[in-house]
Amino acid sequence: MRSGIAILTIVAFASVPLWLRDPYLMNALITTGIFIIGAMSLNLLLGFTGQLSLGHIAFFGIGAYVSALTSLGFDVGLPFGFRIVHVPWPPIVGFVLAIVVAGLCGYLVGLLSFRVRGAYFVIVTISFAEVVRLVALNWVELTQGPLALTNIPSITIGLPGLGDLTLRTKLQNYYLVLAVAVVTYVLISRLVHSHFGRAMRGLMENETLAVSVGIDVTRTLTLAAVISAGIAGAAGSLYAHYIRIIDPEVFAFINTVTMVIMVITGGKGSLAGPVVGGMIFGLLPVFLRPIMAPEAQWIAYGGVLIVILFVLPRGIVPSLALRFRKPKSRAETLAPVAFSERDAKEHA
Amino acid sequence: MTAIALKVEKVAVHFGGLVALSDMNFTVGEGEIVSLIGPNGAGKTTAFNVVTGFLDPTHGAVSYRGTALNGLKPHQIADLGLIRTFQRTSVFPNDTVYDNLLVGLHRRGRVSLLEAILGLPRARSSHRRLRERASELVEWVGLERRAHDLAGSLSYGEQRLVGVALALAAEPSMLLLDEPVSGMNASETHTFVQLVRNIRDRGVTILLVEHDMPMVMSVSDRIVVLNYGRIIAEGTPNVIRNDPAVIEAYLGQGATRA
Numbered sequence: 001m002r003s004g005i006a007i008l009t010i011v012a013f014a015s016v017p018l019w020l021r022d023p024y025l026m027n028a029l030i031t032t033g034i035f036i037i038g039a040m041s042l043n044l045l046l047g048f049t050g051q052l053s054l055g056h057i058a059f060f061g062i063g064a065y066v067s068a069l070t071s072l073g074f075d076v077g078l079p080f081g082f083r084i085v086h087v088p089w090p091p092i093v094g095f096v097l098a099i100v101v102a103g104l105c106g107y108l109v110g111l112l113s114f115r116v117r118g119a120y121f122v123i124v125t126i127s128f129a130e131v132v133r134l135v136a137l138n139w140v141e142l143t144q145g146p147l148a149l150t151n152i153p154s155i156t157i158g159l160p161g162l163g164d165l166t167l168r169t170k171l172q173n174y175y176l177v178l179a180v181a182v183v184t185y186v187l188i189s190r191l192v193h194s195h196f197g198r199a200m201r202g203l204m205e206n207e208t209l210a211v212s213v214g215i216d217v218t219r220t221l222t223l224a225a226v227i228s229a230g231i232a233g234a235a236g237s238l239y240a241h242y243i244r245i246i247d248p249e250v251f252a253f254i255n256t257v258t259m260v261i262m263v264i265t266g267g268k269g270s271l272a273g274p275v276v277g278g279m280i281f282g283l284l285p286v287f288l289r290p291i292m293a294p295e296a297q298w299i300a301y302g303g304v305l306i307v308i309l310f311v312l313p314r315g316i317v318p319s320l321a322l323r324f325r326k327p328k329s330r331a332e333t334l335a336p337v338a339f340s341e342r343d344a345k346e347h348a
Numbered sequence: 349m350t351a352i353a354l355k356v357e358k359v360a361v362h363f364g365g366l367v368a369l370s371d372m373n374f375t376v377g378e379g380e381i382v383s384l385i386g387p388n389g390a391g392k393t394t395a396f397n398v399v400t401g402f403l404d405p406t407h408g409a410v411s412y413r414g415t416a417l418n419g420l421k422p423h424q425i426a427d428l429g430l431i432r433t434f435q436r437t438s439v440f441p442n443d444t445v446y447d448n449l450l451v452g453l454h455r456r457g458r459v460s461l462l463e464a465i466l467g468l469p470r471a472r473s474s475h476r477r478l479r480e481r482a483s484e485l486v487e488w489v490g491l492e493r494r495a496h497d498l499a500g501s502l503s504y505g506e507q508r509l510v511g512v513a514l515a516l517a518a519e520p521s522m523l524l525l526d527e528p529v530s531g532m533n534a535s536e537t538h539t540f541v542q543l544v545r546n547i548r549d550r551g552v553t554i555l556l557v558e559h560d561m562p563m564v565m566s567v568s569d570r571i572v573v574l575n576y577g578r579i580i581a582e583g584t585p586n587v588i589r590n591d592p593a594v595i596e597a598y599l600g601q602g603a604t605r606a
């Protein structure tokens with residue numbers, strides 16, 4: 001039944017461009033999709049390890065800048081008279097580098113914070129995001145600072161037998177984002193249900209016990225941070241090549257908060273949570289814009305957030321799942337085959 | 349004389365001014381069942397914490413099968429096959445009993461992340477083996493009927509069994525049990541004693557902390573008695589039963605309590 005819902009959802013999303021012609025709405029859907037990928041990556045940490053990254057947008061922004069710079073090329077001076085000159089590479093290479101560099105940054109942040117836990121990770125991630133924002137703002141030779149990197153090329157993909165396809169239109173970018181989102185979802189789902197995922201869950205529930213059966217805390221959390229940051233970097237790259245202009249404002253704290261809200265309302269620790277929460281808070285502005293002043297919109301977001309968490313405190317997806325399934329087990333795909341058969345016989 | 353599995357040498361633990369353990373020396377041979385007994389606050393749990401890396405001793409050294417354990421982290425010590433249970437019930441409360449065991453099987457379940465993500469055959473067959481093993485363990489501790497209940501919803505005695513099953517899942521070559529039968533009723537305790545013998549018969553060395561004297565006397569090869577952080581006696585159950593220092597420690601404690 002789960003995979004049924006998943007396939008239906010994908011088909012529904014895939015059919016949207018067939019009936020939706022409004023470019024404004026398409027644009028909102030694409031950016032929402034990109035943010036949902038970011039929220040899914042945040043959920044891997046927040047929902048499955050319990051670690052709150054309050055600078056998550058840093059990985060997204062680094063992905064965006066790395067990808068943009070890779071495809072635009074640059075020529076910067078370094079101390080002692082060195083220069084780095086980089087000629088433009090295809091955006092798809094930028095996409096890959098965005099994942100790698102963001103992942104490396106996740107490794108660094110994890111290394112700095114996971115030896116001691118608690119509030120450490122929160123503080124390190126916030127500081128990291130601020131430092132990166134300041135670099136983007138002030139290293140004008142590389143990033144153009146507040147003037148922004150402009151004319152970022154669209155992503156080109158090579159189709160076997162069909163030649164190169166440059167994804168310029170909203171329609172093309174919509175399907176690109178949808179494809180990356182689906183891959184991300186599957187990736188995270190596999191991870192969460194692997195032995196690595198069980199290690200993460202064990203750590204979150206009872207760290208002392210988890211450690212006593214041989215689970216390495218530092219390694220597990222750092223790995224989760226690397227993967228999470230890498231995915232956020234991929235989302236940032238998509239953003240850069242879709243919007244085609246990027247400035248240090250991308251690192252704004254409010255962007256992290258948006259992702260956190262998407263995860264919490266949708267349901268942290270649930271795979272579909274960030275998708276549901278992301279759709280609500282990604283598309284809310286579209287509906288509120290015509291009827292409200294910007295300041296009133298912020299108040300409305302707060303109101304929606306409070307109402308959702310008041311009615312469904314665990315977030316939308318987990319609360320609804322509880323209501324409809326009344327499960328004894330929360331082991332979604334860990335469903336133990338051997339036992340369910342035996343139980344079925346017993347109950348029969 | 350069997351080979352020495354665990355060796356505790358001159359271990360001392362100070363908490364500020366409090367001396368929880370002083371100059372502790374003892375060994376456990378391969379395949380032995382040794383009990384560590386003593387009044388509350390004698391330092392038994394502290395000794396477990398030192399051996400399993402949860403606590404660094406103020407002085408002294410511990411080695412297991414010739415490997416020095418000083419400075420190793422708990423998960424590294426677990427990787428040597430030295431696995432413990434906890435005095436306070438310790439389960440993954442929001443997971444089913446069955447899923448608890450899957451987490452416990454971490455050591456056996458390692459496959460590369462890439463294989464797991466791509467769902468390669470090796471990862472799948474490994475997962476299938478883990479499920480079989482988890483079912484076996486559930487059966488072994490007699491919790492089949494509870495396999496799909498959340499561990500946090502089980503009775504105290506049942507949670508203790510889950511704790512032991514979790515430790516077994518980690519494939520110990522030596523098992524440290526901290527008051528495993530406290531909170532169990534008589535029949536659960538009886539079953540548990542059988543279980544401990546079973547585990548030993550499979551070649552697992554056991555160090556047991558327990559207050560239930562009949563159980564300790566019946567199951568142990570050797571007993572080490574602690575009082576105020578010092579070893580006051582050591583020997584077979586028969587020797588310990590008649591040791592004046594031991595009687596004194598227990599009676600003395602009884603007298604102050606009364």
Ligand SMILES: Nc1ncnc2c1ncn2[C@@H]1O[C@H](COP(=O)(O)OP(=O)(O)O)[C@@H](O)[C@H]1O
Pocket residue numbers: 363366368386387388389390391392393394395
């Ligand atoms: N983390 C700690 N900090 C301070 N004192 C402790 C700590 N752990 C144990 N103690 C003290 O050390 C002594 C031994 O405790 P413990 O090893 O738990 O005894 P037992 O397990 O034999 O009942 C007690 O006096 C206890 O209060």
Ligand SMILES: [Mg+2]
Pocket residue numbers: 392393394435
């Ligand atoms: Mg104790």
